[in-house]
Amino acid sequence: VPLPEPRPFSYALPKDTQVKTGSIVQVPLGSRQVVGIVTDDEPEKIAPQRLRPITRIFDCPALPQELMRFIRFVADYTLTPTGLVARQVLRVPAALDPEEMLEGIVWNGRHLNKMTPARARVLALARDGQWTPSGLAAAAGVSTSVVTTLQKQGIFDAIPLPPPALVTPPEPNFSPPQFTPVQARIVDEIKKELDSRHFTTLLLDGITGSGKTEVYFEAVAHMLEQGRQILILLPEIALTQQFISRFHARFGAKPAEWHSDISPRQRERIWRQVIEGRIQVVAGARSALFLPFSNLGLIVVDEEHDSSYKQEEKFFYHARDMAVARGSRANIAVILSSATPSIESQVNARQGRYRRLVLKNRFGSAGLPYITAVDMRKTPPEPGKFLSPPLIKAMEETRKNGQQSLLFLNRRGFAPLTLCRVCGHRFSCPNCSSWLIEHRFRGILLCHHCGYHKPTPEVCPACGTLDHLVPCGPGVERIAEEVQETFPQARLVVLSTDLVGSVKQLRLELEAITNGAVDIIIGTQLVAKGHHFPHLTLVGVIDADLGLTGGDPRAAERSFQLLSQVTGRAGREDKQAFGLLQTYQAEHPVIQAMIAGDRQAFYVHEIALRQREQMPPFGRLAALIVSSEKRAQAEHHARLLRQFAPKAQGINILGPAEAPLAFIRNHYRFRLLVHGQRNSDIQNYLRATLSATPAPTSGVKIAIDIDPQSFL
DNA sequence: AGCACGCCGACT
DNA sequence: GTCGGCGTGCTC
Secondary structure (H helix, E strand, C coil), X not given: CCCCXXXXXXXXXXXXXXXXXXXXXXEEECCEEEEEECCCCCCCCCCHHHCCECCXXXXXXXXXXXXXXXXXXXXXXXXXXXXXXXXXXXXXXXXXXXXXXXXXXXXXXXXXXCCCHHHHHHHHHHCCCCECHHHHHHHHCCCHHHHHHHHHCCCEEEEEECCCCCCCCCCCCCCCCCCCHHHHHHHHHHHHHHHCCCCEEEEEEECCCCCXXXXXXXXXXXXXXCCCEEEEECCCHXXXXXXXXXXXXXXXXXXXXXXXCCCHHHHHHHHHHHHCCCCCEEEECHHHHHCCCCCEEEEEEECCCCHHHEEEECEEEEHHHHHHHHHHHHCCEEEEEECCCCHHHHHHHHCCCCEEEEECCCCCCCCCCEEEEEECCCCCCCCCCCCCHHHHHHHHHHHHCCCEEEEECCCCCCECEEEECCCCCECEXXXXXXXXXXXXXXXXXXXXXXXXXXXXXXXXXXXXCECCEEEECCCHHHHHHHHHXXXXXXXXXXXCCCCCCCHHHHHHHHHHHHCCCCCEEEECHHHHCCCCCCCEEEXXXXXCCCCCCCCCCCHHHHHHHHHHHHHHCCCCCCCCCEEEEEECCCCCHHHHHHHHCCHHHHHHHHHHHHHHHCCCCCEEEEEEEEEECCHHHHHHHHHHHHHHCCXXXXXXXEEEEEEEEEEECCEEEEEEEEEEECCCCHHHHHHHHHHHCCCXXXXXXXXXXXXXXXXX
């Protein structure tokens, strides 16, 4: 049942009914009716008179055993009650009943007195097969009124029709590509792994443009041929229409899409057709991991290093790791694909847990971008500006050649901080411990953590001085302003989550870039996600130092991935591409590795660091986040947890300290970090700690984040 | 999680 | 003298 209870509840099974493990049922719970899943647990001893009968057994295939095991695993691993993980699977109320039949018609052989050309066309089609009235009208090229009239004349019989499949089945051999020898060899190896029909994790490691997608599409084709279902996980899938069209070009049909932008009704239909095995391929965001595939044969995690795979709400999980877990329970292959694999995956491959497949050569004739650092100490921008002379010169030349430049800055808004020049007043968020960011186009100050915003004031609220607010540091909007001043003729576009209003609009802008209708692109993280821009030959990184400092051990990794992805955008079409990194620390190992094009140097450096600190994946981490509207209560309970935590070999607790975002949405947050050796059972340790600690006072919440991404 | 029950402050 | 705030506890 969907409760935060550790054990399942028992119910009476009415006479002449049957259920099995995985059956989906409706049961009474207190005063309401809820959806539950039948498990194979040993029932608890409960007085028979307390047992209430199952209300209804849904007319729906039972959840596959593999999914049942996966639900339990996720629950145990993330310390979430099983019922709440199950709820995630069943959040599709209408899908539990079969899809409604459509009203169809079929010709009953009778003839008409009066024939017209339109009627003849309809009848010619209606002679064979079953139709919906509107479908028949459309196919015959007549208006629905023709069909309606014929219906009235009684030449059709009504017949219930199964609803049409949501997607046409992809064809494995629709349009296979030509492979280079290296690619062909890897395709063969993958097929061999797939044919061995056991759980295995493959790390497909290849630089941008090396043809990773084409290669794993062959794995998809191979499983399609065997009638198995395939799940492809993508980060930010709502934005990646490019992926969908590539899939369509290869397989002659689209995959089913699963992400937050899909309507509830559509989600229900997809869910139902997935459990019925009528949908073969799903391309989805991390939540697609919980779909009830009846015959799953392969999971692909594209851009496996991407941080959007980490869910940090409701319950915390990393979709890449859970994909591997589901693959293991389903006994199938999992392919992780990336140009810049995560440190975790690199280490797993080194230690033999994953099998690494390397695609070295760039597809086509284009070379890697030629990357140089711009030392901002030697060639600084004009005062108050952010574009250095070398970067401006490179942009000029690129434009002269009719090609595109991309400026990358991982900061939304106009300026990261706004303050009063007279009294030094800083605008901070009333709900969070962060600064308000000026968004000049929208005329507001915005909090990037909770969404709080207010109009940009003309007068300083602290000292009353008029028009003395100054923006500090660059945001994409400010860069856009500077670019427009420097290149008044250039057509430019800014890609940032808050400037681009809708998914639809973003797709249009991406298309404009692809068609060359734009000279200069200015963007945040968004541009680093899998878009392919054929005219792009210059990438300027405004602040390559962002993320190098600040003590977050993952910062360097993120910077490296981001820089590789962004510079990898350029030069995929036979043209030499250039990357310019504006930096104040040209000697930093990450910058050096970028310039040298030396991924290996970067990974060696980072992996050694992790190993020395016993940080993941060489050690284990979990965070306990205690939050409350009252700061003192949150802090007190965090201390209590520390105090009652048992001693254990190889595990120790750090903190409590204020959480990285110490005050969000009116809640104060304190964090304890639990650090364990690689083989330690950190989940059990947390369970022991939680049960040893007195229950928190009301209003205090404890969230558990296994494998936290920020281990500051 | 979601709901009922229950105990204390502002209205007809 | 009642409505409704949310704090506490239970659901097979």
